[in-house]
Amino acid sequence: MIRHRQKLLIAALGIAALVVAGDRLGWKSVFTGPLDRQYQSKQRLDKMLQARQAELSQARAAVKQLDLWQRRSLPSDRQVARSLYQAWLLGLVGQVGLGNHSVDAGEPRNRGGYYLISFTVQGRGTLEQLTEFLHQFYSAGHLHQIQSLVITPAGRNDMLDLSFTIEALALAGADRKDRLTSEKSTRLACASLKDYEVIAQRNLFGTTGPVDPTDHTFLTGINYVNGEPEAWFTLRMADDLEQALLKLRMGSSLWIGQFSGTVVRIDEDDVVLEADGERWLLGIGESLAQAYALPPDY
Numbered sequence: 566m567i568r569h570r571q572k573l574l575i576a577a578l579g580i581a582a583l584v585v586a587g588d589r590l591g592w593k594s595v596f597t598g599p600l601d602r603q604y605q606s607k608q609r610l611d612k613m614l615q616a617r618q619a620e621l622s623q624a625r626a627a628v629k630q631l632d633l634w635q636r637r638s639l640p641s642d643r644q645v646a647r648s649l650y651q652a653w654l655l656g657l658v659g660q661v662g663l664g665n666h667s668v669d670a671g672e673p674r675n676r677g678g679y680y681l682i683s684f685t686v687q688g689r690g691t692l693e694q695l696t697e698f699l700h701q702f703y704s705a706g707h708l709h710q711i712q713s714l715v716i717t718p719a720g721r722n723d724m725l726d727l728s729f730t731i732e733a734l735a736l737a738g739a740d741r742k743d744r745l746t747s748e749k750s751t752r753l754a755c756a757s758l759k760d761y762e763v764i765a766q767r768n769l770f771g772t773t774g775p776v777d778p779t780d781h782t783f784l785t786g787i788n789y790v791n792g793e794p795e796a797w798f799t800l801r802m803a804d805d806l807e808q809a810l811l812k813l814r815m816g817s818s819l820w821i822g823q824f825s826g827t828v829v830r831i832d833e834d835d836v837v838l839e840a841d842g843e844r845w846l847l848g849i850g851e852s853l854a855q856a857y858a859l860p861p862d863y
Contacts, residue, residue, distance in 0.1 A: 637708040637748050638739035643673040643680040646735040649745050650707070654686055654731070661698045663688030663727065679736045683712075686729040689719060693765035695727060700758045706748030709733035778802055778822035779853040786849065787831060794831040798853075821853055 639646035666688030803809035826840030845856035
């Protein structure tokens with residue numbers, strides 16, 4: 566019995582020594598290697614599957630986006646698209662009420678699969694009319710965008726000279742050939758024009774208080790006509806160009822806003838005005854509001 570136990574103990578020790586020696590000799594890799602390789606292969610396949618799923622998701626999104634673009638595109642016939650969209654812009658300008666307006670269309674340019682058409686819109690209107698124009702433009706579902714907008718204050722009455730550069734696209738795969746889309750855009754944060762009336766109320770291009778015409782009346786030149794000197798005043802707030810330039814000689818009256826005076830002297834570079842018993846010196850390039858009060862004994 567004792568010998569039998571000894572044999573079993575010796576056998577167990579031998580097996581343990583064999584296992585230890587096997588680990589040192591790399592036998593473990595013989596058994597675990599295929600399993601590790603299979604696991605690594607599975608990880609690679611999982612990453613490839615995730616990449617393919619991401620590509621498929623992007624492709625589906627692209628197809629959905631393309632379908633939306635085709636519904637919003639101008640008609641596939643580029644000349645029809647050019648004509649119809651120009652007419653739409655003219656209608657929008659008329660609806661808003663811009664004055665002295667014009668809408669010009671460029672030739673369609675081939676961009677491979679679609680045509681790009683440029684339009685130029687010019688007109689004069691108030692900030693309120695500009696706000697309405699932009700609201701109507703961005704509410705429409707056309708495949709278009711405003712590339713540039715130039716706003717220039719134009720004299721009195723808060724009028725603005727407006728110049729738009731607009732681009733629109735006509736896709737070859739558009740779902741229409743002879744009419745514009747009826748799709749509506751959802752790009753605006755608020756659908757109602759009333760939500761944007763606060764823009765016009767801010768009077769971004771106006772003054773913070775009442776306008777003083779003397780601030781906008783300048784002595785712009787002194788010229789001699791038939792040997793007599795004339796003081797030329799430019800009224801920058803005048804709506805009529807014929808009224809924007811005053812040519813006054815000595816003794817002529819000048820009435821601008823609250824100022825009422827007489828030209829009493831004209832020199833080479835300045836004039837002297839008299840108002841309410843006081844005399845004022847005004848140099849070329851200065852506004853009427855910048856006139857210098859002369860001493861009483863001058």
